[in-house]
Amino acid sequence: MSEKGEHEGNRRPATTRRRALMLGATGAVAVVSIRPALAQTAASVAHCEIPVPDAGRAGSYVAADGSLVAPGTTGAFPGPGHPLKGEDVKNALAGGQLPGTTADQSRAYTNYIRKLQSGTSGFTCFASLQMPRG
Amino acid sequence: MAEPLFRMARAEALRIVHLDSFVAVFHRSSGLTHLLAAPAPEIMATLGEAGLTRVALAEKLVADFDLEDLDDAALAERLDELVACGLVAAA
Amino acid sequence: MRHVFSVRIGPVGFRVGSTWRTPIEQLEALYANYPRPEVPDFSVRLFPARPWRQFIRPSVTIGGDFMLPDALPLPLAQGLLAAEMGMNLQMALGQRRYLLLHASVVERDGKALLMSGISGAGKSTLSALLSARGWRFMGDEFALIDPETGLLHAFPRLVSLKNAAIDVVTNALPDARFGPLLAGTPKGDIRHLVPDASAVAAMDTPVPPALLLFPSYGFEADERLVPLSEVFVRLTQASTNYVALGERGFDALARLVKTVPARAIDYPDTDSAVKQIEKLWAAL
Numbered sequence: 001m002s003e004k005g006e007h008e009g010n011r012r013p014a015t016t017r018r019r020a021l022m023l024g025a026t027g028a029v030a031v032v033s034i035r036p037a038l039a040q041t042a043a044s045v046a047h048c049e050i051p052v053p054d055a056g057r058a059g060s061y062v063a064a065d066g067s068l069v070a071p072g073t074t075g076a077f078p079g080p081g082h083p084l085k086g087e088d089v090k091n092a093l094a095g096g097q098l099p100g101t102t103a104d105q106s107r108a109y110t111n112y113i114r115k116l117q118s119g120t121s122g123f124t125c126f127a128s129l130q131m132p133r134g
Numbered sequence: 135m136a137e138p139l140f141r142m143a144r145a146e147a148l149r150i151v152h153l154d155s156f157v158a159v160f161h162r163s164s165g166l167t168h169l170l171a172a173p174a175p176e177i178m179a180t181l182g183e184a185g186l187t188r189v190a191l192a193e194k195l196v197a198d199f200d201l202e203d204l205d206d207a208a209l210a211e212r213l214d215e216l217v218a219c220g221l222v223a224a225a
Numbered sequence: 226m227r228h229v230f231s232v233r234i235g236p237v238g239f240r241v242g243s244t245w246r247t248p249i250e251q252l253e254a255l256y257a258n259y260p261r262p263e264v265p266d267f268s269v270r271l272f273p274a275r276p277w278r279q280f281i282r283p284s285v286t287i288g289g290d291f292m293l294p295d296a297l298p299l300p301l302a303q304g305l306l307a308a309e310m311g312m313n314l315q316m317a318l319g320q321r322r323y324l325l326l327h328a329s330v331v332e333r334d335g336k337a338l339l340m341s342g343i344s345g346a347g348k349s350t351l352s353a354l355l356s357a358r359g360w361r362f363m364g365d366e367f368a369l370i371d372p373e374t375g376l377l378h379a380f381p382r383l384v385s386l387k388n389a390a391i392d393v394v395t396n397a398l399p400d401a402r403f404g405p406l407l408a409g410t411p412k413g414d415i416r417h418l419v420p421d422a423s424a425v426a427a428m429d430t431p432v433p434p435a436l437l438l439f440p441s442y443g444f445e446a447d448e449r450l451v452p453l454s455e456v457f458v459r460l461t462q463a464s465t466n467y468v469a470l471g472e473r474g475f476d477a478l479a480r481l482v483k484t485v486p487a488r489a490i491d492y493p494d495t496d497s498a499v500k501q502i503e504k505l506w507a508a509l
Binding site: 149151165 | 454
Binding site: 103 | 212
């Protein structure tokens with residue numbers, strides 16, 4: 001699994017750098033489970049959700065709940081994989097609000113990942129969308 | 135009444151791949167895939183197969199990591215999440 | 226009256242049985258260049274839900290090895306579409322040998338470009354346009370990944386073009402063969418493009434993936450890198466058999482995600498998209 005912080009024996013000098021870890025606030029989510037499709041059951045077909053297309057997401061920011069918002073929105077973070085552009089920083093500074101702490105940012109990103117799952121994985125939505133249903 | 139022991143699933147049941155800030159875990163017993171973000175992988179690794187009570191887990195996390203926000207309720211929630219997806223068992 | 230058509234597309238053989246002759250004639254004409262399977266992997270059946278439906282406002286119920294319980298039948302005029310949907314359904318529900326991703330695939334220099342996205346994102350249109358620009362067409366519906374090797378296997382069915390894309394592609398590929406215009410389907414107007422002879426001739430040559438794109442149509446040109454975890458989750462959403470494949474699926478997907486760069490591109494029109502794509506490919 002992931003590496004633990006380095007430490008020697010029982011005695012820890014004050015300058016030892018253990019890896020930072022945050023538990024996150026209550027209400028946060030740290031596990032995203034891939035939901036299996038129950039092939040061919042009426043219930044799973046009925047619950048198929050049509051995926052919402054990503055609207056111009058390349059420039060979007062990610063809000064705390066994982067939804068995509070306009071770039072520069074207060075309290076939101078640059079979208080995943082999108083480096084902060086110069087004017088984004090300027091806008092953020094002018095608005096007086098800088099992107100938040102690492103924990104907030106990672107919680108926002110985890111929520112973003114969770115929201116990518118619309119309905120169950122793969123088949124059910126695909127087949128239902130391809131074929132007209134009664 | 136003894137405090138429950140939280141144990142990680144057996145190592146042979148897990149197939150683990152590090153992505154970026156997420157760790158992808160295939161759980162052979164259930165056939166399900168989970169993506170874990172911090173602190174979930176760290177909690178699992180700290181529990182190990184031998185397992186720890188919640189109190190002992192908290193102590194070990196504080197010892198092993200620079201834990202900025204130890205909060206009982208938050209830790210309980212993280213454990214519940216792992217138990218709910220089957221990667222950790224509470225006994 | 227039973228009419229039968231068999232065809233092998235990439236590594237998969239289909240047998241289509243139909244109560245009516247017309248859809249079979251259309252399939253025979255459009256798939257004329259394709260080999261026949263030794264033993265079909267999947268069966269598709271086109272049949273009337275009630276006996277009188279064969280003649281009175283004839284409507285085609287899509288059946289086969291795998292069926293969806295409450296699928297609506299299509300009018301006989303769209304029988305060709307019903308056959309194609311039937312083949313999709315068999316793959317979506319029954320394919321276990323290859324990991325399936327809902328994506329189009331084209332090949333250049335022995336490497337594959339995958340384009341994944343929802344209906345309307347432009348996967349089919351872009352793959353058709355690229356096939357006229359020196360890329361080998363490998364499929365527009367399903368990307369087939371061999372879990373043992375990580376290679377993409379071509380699955381070049383008829384390319385399904387919808388609505389505005391029909392004119393874009395018929396203009397760009399004036400010498401290509403197209404199926405009939407099917408108006409008023411549940412997805413609007415549809416016309417099928419027949420993959421060119423070189424695509425069919427090369428369809429048994431698998432290639433490694435080199436670039437994964439998530440295109441999004443109708444926005445100002447833009448591009449971002451897609452982080453690994455996001456690619457992983459998007460592809461589980463795009464896979465029809467990821468869960469069914471169990472650990473093989475997990476390993477195949479993890480390997481793809483970790484070895485192939487991924488970009489999301491927004492594009493206002495297909496010319497812009499093609500430019501962006503060729504620039505990204507050249508930069509690999």
